[in-house]
Amino acid sequence: VPLFIRTPRRLQLTAVGEIYLRAIQPAFHQIAAATQRLQVPPGPEKVAISCTSGFAIQWLLPRLADFERRYPQIEIQIGTTNRRVDLLSEGIDFAVRHGVGGWPELQAYRLLDDDLMPVCSPQLIAPRRTLTDASDLLQYPLLHDEHREDWALWCEAVGLAPHFVRRGPVFTDSNGVTA
16 A cells, blocks of 8 residues: 655655554654653653643643642643553553543542533524423534533433434544534
């Protein structure tokens, strides 16, 4: 399978090559990070955190300055990703993920509860329709993060069958859902 096309002055990736590059890039980043950790001289105490960008933006970053003021000897390294990380091989002290838990071989602790509530643009609803019942939402596009758990949890909480909420665009970053 050709991954690139050779031109007189450069190499150009084929469509398959671009897909393959996106698939293997995390492994290259992992190798580079592991190599860098070997080369960095001992210095301040470091804590490596892996979290989603949504958690970093909405919760962690607003509290970071206060933490750094209280613990100036600790250097915080933050990596954002949605994928399940290997804490040991990637040198990560802990990871924060969104979900209901139940991750085999990991200790999980609930940090906070989300209050789930549906929101939409007023232009989507008015002036054509009004919502009279929670089930009325199911006629509109539902936006999901990649785990697709939130709408099912919300439906359960309001007494709707959660199997109706599988349709709609899926965002790999929850910030796309809330933007």
